[in-house]
Every structure is written in C-alpha cells, then in structure tokens.
Amino acid sequence: MSAGVTTQLELRGVTKRFGGVAAVDGVTFEVGKGEIVGIIGPNGAGKTTLLNCISGLHRLDGGDIRWQGASIAGMAPHRIAKLGIGRTFQIVRPFGSMTVRENAAVGALFGNAAGRCGPKEAFEMADQVLDLVGLKAKAGHPVSALTIPDRKRLEVARAVATRPHLLLLDEVMAGLNNVEIDEALEMVRAVHATGVTVLLIEHVMRVIIGVCRRAVVLDFGQVLAQGEPEVVLRDERVIQAYLGERYAKRLKS
Ligand SMILES: Nc1ncnc2c1ncn2[C@@H]1O[C@H](COP(=O)(O)OP(=O)(O)O)[C@@H](O)[C@H]1O
Ligand SMILES: [Mg+2]
Numbered sequence: 001m002s003a004g005v006t007t008q009l010e011l012r013g014v015t016k017r018f019g020g021v022a023a024v025d026g027v028t029f030e031v032g033k034g035e036i037v038g039i040i041g042p043n044g045a046g047k048t049t050l051l052n053c054i055s056g057l058h059r060l061d062g063g064d065i066r067w068q069g070a071s072i073a074g075m076a077p078h079r080i081a082k083l084g085i086g087r088t089f090q091i092v093r094p095f096g097s098m099t100v101r102e103n104a105a106v107g108a109l110f111g112n113a114a115g116r117c118g119p120k121e122a123f124e125m126a127d128q129v130l131d132l133v134g135l136k137a138k139a140g141h142p143v144s145a146l147t148i149p150d151r152k153r154l155e156v157a158r159a160v161a162t163r164p165h166l167l168l169l170d171e172v173m174a175g176l177n178n179v180e181i182d183e184a185l186e187m188v189r190a191v192h193a194t195g196v197t198v199l200l201i202e203h204v205m206r207v208i209i210g211v212c213r214r215a216v217v218l219d220f221g222q223v224l225a226q227g228e229p230e231v232v233l234r235d236e237r238v239i240q241a242y243l244g245e246r247y248a249k250r251l252k253s
Helices: 046-053 077-082 100-110 120-135 149-161 178-193 205-211 236-253
Strands: 006-018 021-034 036-038 064-069 085-087 166-170 197-201 214-219 222-227
Touching: 006 100, 006 197, 021 064, 021 197, 021 222, 036 046, 036 166, 036 205, 046 077, 046 085, 046 197, 046 214, 077 085, 085 149, 085 178, 100 149, 100 166, 100 214, 149 166, 149 178, 166 205, 178 197, 178 205, 197 205, 214 236
Parallel strands: 036 197, 036 214, 085 166, 166 197
Antiparallel strands: 006 021, 006 064, 214 222
C-alpha cells in the first residue's frame, strides 16, 4: 500500500473453492482509504469471485477479510453493505419496469451506510448520483429504454446511492467504446472525488493506468504481481499470463 495511507480493507490469505478447485487461492493485499486499486487478470482468474468474497456472497474456505481492522468473514451481504462496502455486478440486472430515478433510489433505500433513510431522502440521493454519473437527463426514462453504457452508469449510480465508503466495481467498462470509456473514467474519478475508496476489476489497461495508483494481478486465483500499474504491466510474468494473450488478440482483431 502507498505510504501514509490508512488501511481500510485487508485481505489475508483469502481462499474460495468450488468443488476441489480454488477459484481464489491465498490472496493477500490491502486497500488504503481513498485509494483506487485495480484488479486485473485473465478470464477465470478469480476476480469476480474475490469481489463476491468481500461483499459476503461467498463464504471463505480460508483466510480472513478485515474492514477497518475488524473481521467481516462470514458476515451476511446486507450487513457488509451496511458497513459501507457497495458494489456493482458484472451482469447488470436493473428493475426493468421502473424508471432510472426509481432504480437509483432503491440503492439509497436499501444499502445506506449512514443509516436508514426515507423515500424523500432516497430520491434526493438518487438525483445527486444520477447527476454524478451523467444520467440526470434520463432520470424519468424507463430502464428498458437505456443503452448498454447507460445501464452500466445506472449500475454504478445504484451502488453509489448506497453511500459506500468502499465501492467495488466489476468490469463496468466492458463493451464500451473509447468515448464511452473516457466518460466512464470521468465518472469513476467523480465518485472517487466524493471521498469513496474504489476497488475495480477492469480489462481496459488505459483505465488501470489512468485512475489506479496500484494494480493487483490475479492468475489462477493467486496474486501474480502487485504494485504501480506502470511497473506491473511491464512485469514479464504478467505479460506472459495476461497481456500477451490480450495483445495477441488485439492484433488479430
Ligand atoms: N458459483 C460458482 N460455482 C462454481 N464455479 C465457479 C463459480 N463462480 C466462479 N466459478 C469458477 O471460478 C473460477 C473463477 O471465476 P471468476 O471469479 O468468475 O473469474 P473472473 O471474474 O476472473 O473471470 C472460474 O473457473 C469459474 O468457472
Ligand atoms: Mg468476472
């Protein structure tokens, strides 16, 4: 972790098995308050599983996860959300029949780290976060009318509306074009600027280099490398396990 930063989230030997296979295998790293940390690695490396462990969707098979010094291992997802750990999902599942504003308000109603809030505050919060993610003009639209990038924005808005101290983002930029990625980058910066720590999974290296102070590379469930993105991305093992495959693919396409 960077010098002078207070540890917020601490992963110690985090392990999650499915059947006999360790999808996450002894993962240890820390996230400091106010940092933006990136998780990268090939498909199937265990990135989503790791976020699921942090947000309490999976029970750990080994290791510990500490939030502000206290273990949250084994805690139910809603309790972890109440502590201020919010997240997006890789597969976006908005409430299709509701408006954009109503969807964002649901986040504010059900996951508020600052305590319960009523419908009025929830809608105020919804308006704030929709402004933050650039969806204000579409607040009254039905979700079913949203484009893919806008659905991703709404997913972030819904998570931010829970007023998290730490936000976990799972590939919110997948499938976006370059202009949309730049907009999404601005959105992450804007959310971060409100004082939220960010741990994000992303395949777009421009994003990792653009916003992350540190990157953690996962491969076969283990930490292959971690450190400053510029350093990590030049690591021979990272190029072999991950970047080589991706760059080769990009050359073909
Ligand atoms: N609920 C599950 N049940 C069984 N296997 C799973 C489950 N979730 C993930 N896996 C397996 O764990 C490994 C890591 O998956 P995942 O965390 O989704 O990788 P990534 O997000 O890095 O692409 C994969 O081999 C995947 O098939
Ligand atoms: Mg994933």
